[in-house]
Amino acid sequence: MKLYYAPHTCSLSPLIVLNELGLPHELIKVDNQTKRTADGRDFRAINPKGYVAALELDNGEVLTEGPAIIQYLADLKPEAKLAPPPGSWPRVRLQEMLNFITSEIHAGIAPLFNPELPDAARTIFRERLLRRMAVLEQALSQRNHLTGNAFTVADAYLYTILGWFKFFAIELSQWPAVAAYEKRIAARPSVQAAMQAHI
Ligand SMILES: N[C@@H](CCC(=O)N[C@@H](CS)C(=O)NCC(=O)O)C(=O)O
Structure with missing residues (x-):
């Protein structure tokens, strides 16, 4: 491959x-x-x-x-076990999470990379992203990983996007559970x- x-x-x-x-x-x-x-x-x-x-x-x-x-x-x-079996309910929950990351977090932060984005639009995108992050903070306050207590592909994806927050001076420390999670994922040999x- x-x-x-x-x-x-x-x-x-x-x-x-x-x-x-x-x-x-x-x-x-x-x-x-x-x-x-x-x-x-x-x-x-x-x-x-x-x-x-x-x-x-x-x-x-x-x-x-x-x-x-x-x-x-x-x-x-x-x-x-990086994803539950296709067709199972846990797999549907994983897909729900992947879709949230892709459409709300990944696509939510992506516009901020555009240097031509007007300040007013930048503020709107930024605040929308912060609201969506509160959802993840709540989820990660209850479990070690996004969909449970084991690492899945959703964690590889979210970790990747969290790495961009520093480009926009968005401190992960404002979401303590997310910040601790990011450190845990970063420590994985993979x-x-x-x-x-x-x-
Ligand atoms: N919907 C795609 C989006 C992929 C995407 O946004 N790729 C970015 C990097 S994260 C890229 O290569 N952008 C360059 C471009 O659009 O020209 C996915 O989820 O894989």
Whole structure:
């Protein structure tokens, strides 16, 4: 499998999952400005959406969308329990959480990266994000991980997005349970290895 990635982006999440599962993979860096891969190809020819992450399978299929990629990977090794069995109620709860992260937290913080965002809009996005973070603070006050007391793909994803808050001087310490959780996830060997490779 090949993972197309760019530093400081959401492609860290599938890399953490690949490491957790011990699945062999090749990393291919993408320049998100020029849309060229490090090996000189047009990334849009690989993923017409033009964004990372993209996972190229050994049969040539290319899978995009972070939540789909990490669930696909988890299901390759169900015994690792990074996602509950497809069709089960706990899996539905995991999907609920993945959708919350992708649409409310990931898509919630993404506009702040735009330097042309007017201040008034920036304030609106920021305050909306802070409200959504309160939901996670409550969840993580009751359990060690997002969907229970065991690490799942949802934790790889949220950890990845939490790493962007510092770019906007949003202190995680205002959510004590989230801040403690972020430190716990950061200590995982899979995460440390991913941080070193995702550069
Ligand atoms: N819906 C996609 C969004 C992916 C995404 O936002 N990728 C960003 C990095 S986190 C990117 O590569 N942006 C570059 C671009 O849009 O040109 C997913 O969840 O995987």
